[in-house]
Amino acid sequence: MNATPETLFAVLADPTTHASIDRTGNVRESIDQARITEAGQFFRMAMYHDGHPDQHYQIANLVEVFDEPRAIAWKPGTESSETGEVSFGGWVWRYDLEAVGPAHTKVMLTYDWSGLTPEARAVQTFPPFGVDYLEQSLKHLAEQATA
Secondary structure, three states, X not given: OOOOHHHHHHHHOOHHXXXXXXXXXXXXXXXXXXXXXXXXXXXXXXXXXXXOOOOEEEEEEEEEEEEOOOEEEEEEEEEOOOOOOEEEOOOEEXXXXXXXXXXXXXXXXXXXXXXXXXXXXXXOOOOOOOHHHHHHHHHHHHHHHHO
């Protein structure tokens, strides 16, 4: 991509940009609005999906990797309205950034669902996103970084 790792990481660490990276209408908006600053942090997103029982719902993402400006990863979860406890389905979104020139970066997007729980597998076919979706996400990330 024609952007520095620092610029790309700044976009990824800002949950308010995630809907623009996704552009499917599934990721709606950041609820917390706060920048991601460390592993262990949660950031919540408003979501929409026709196949979800509530259609409009929220996810609580737990940041697993925060290695600025090299890597960032989070695992989506569902937060109980009664207990506040978050349960995870077993998949992770990860971006690895490697400088390959003064203002160019190699970006690897990994959607790892190898930890998928039997409960999650029972309600959705995995992977729900194909290669085209991942390629489009990377294209949208590049557009956000150069805007």
